[in-house]
Amino acid sequence: MMPAKRGMPGIMSLSRLKEFEMPKMKTKSSAKKRFKVTAKGRIKVQQAGKRHGMIKRSNKFIRNARGTTTLSAQDEKIVKAFMPYSR
Numbered sequence: 649m650m651p652a653k654r655g656m657p658g659i660m661s662l663s664r665l666k667e668f669e670m671p672k673m674k675t676k677s678s679a680k681k682r683f684k685v686t687a688k689g690r691i692k693v694q695q696a697g698k699r700h701g702m703i704k705r706s707n708k709f710i711r712n713a714r715g716t717t718t719l720s721a722q723d724e725k726i727v728k729a730f731m732p733y734s735r
Contacts, residue, residue, distance in 0.1 A: 679730035683719075689735065691719040691727050 684692045695713040702710060719727060728734065 673732040675733060676730040679727060683727050683731070685731070685734045686718070691724050692716050693719055 686692050698713050
């Protein structure tokens, strides 16, 4: 006597379906920590140049480097490639 087949007839098992799926794309960990995507799809980033050496920098530079800014279009393309699942 032959053993009965398991599962529902006509439906591929889950393990067989996984063979045909595309692998997940990975997000760069450094990119997800440094960049955020705005509602319009631009990339928001902290201002650069304020970690150390503030004595040599002018007050105008320090004042203008507060907060965040958005990346240029060329840099956006690079960063968006690192974060495939962002909006």
